[in-house]
Amino acid sequence: MTTPPRITLLVLDVDGVLTDGTILLGGHGDSEIKAFHTRDGAGLALWRDAGYETTFVTGRAGAAVERRARELRIERIWQGVRDKGAAFDEILGHYGLAAAATAVMGDDLPDLAMLRRAGLSACPSDAAPDVQRMVDLVLPQRGGHGAVRGLVEHILRGRGEWDALVERLT
Numbered sequence: 001m002t003t004p005p006r007i008t009l010l011v012l013d014v015d016g017v018l019t020d021g022t023i024l025l026g027g028h029g030d031s032e033i034k035a036f037h038t039r040d041g042a043g044l045a046l047w048r049d050a051g052y053e054t055t056f057v058t059g060r061a062g063a064a065v066e067r068r069a070r071e072l073r074i075e076r077i078w079q080g081v082r083d084k085g086a087a088f089d090e091i092l093g094h095y096g097l098a099a100a101a102t103a104v105m106g107d108d109l110p111d112l113a114m115l116r117r118a119g120l121s122a123c124p125s126d127a128a129p130d131v132q133r134m135v136d137l138v139l140p141q142r143g144g145h146g147a148v149r150g151l152v153e154h155i156l157r158g159r160g161e162w163d164a165l166v167e168r169l170t
Helices: 038-049 063-071 084-095 109-115 129-134 147-158 162-167
Strands: 009-013 053-057 102-105 120-123
Touching (some): 009 147, 038 053, 038 162, 084 102, 102 147, 109 120, 120 129, 120 147, 147 162
Parallel strands (some): 009 053, 009 102, 102 120
């Protein structure tokens, strides 16, 4: 599949995409621990350095996601979302974009409303079968194990931007 050149915003689910979907709760249930892959973070930094935006959309809410977004200099995230289709509309309004300008990565049924409308829809290799059947791109990596980096690399290589961004790092 050729990547549409108009993608300027990544919309990412968190659990199962940026993480492997495991949720570790503290002893009293008041804290939550999530593991994020460094390659995903590096890929998102390259995406940002190329001049593009990223946001997170998650059904859960917690400090770990907020912290990761701050570390990656992501301006706005959507947490505690029950209706991801409605959140997607809000995201499009916030960024002033058409759905065709977005790449959405999700892994499970609640993500379908966003994935169906995206300019480019993608999922990790361990996404739910219903999601895998309907997306444009199934990445070879599992969620939380570099799938987001794979998506970023796919888009930027498809545009011929990847090599120059990597060269700036050396």
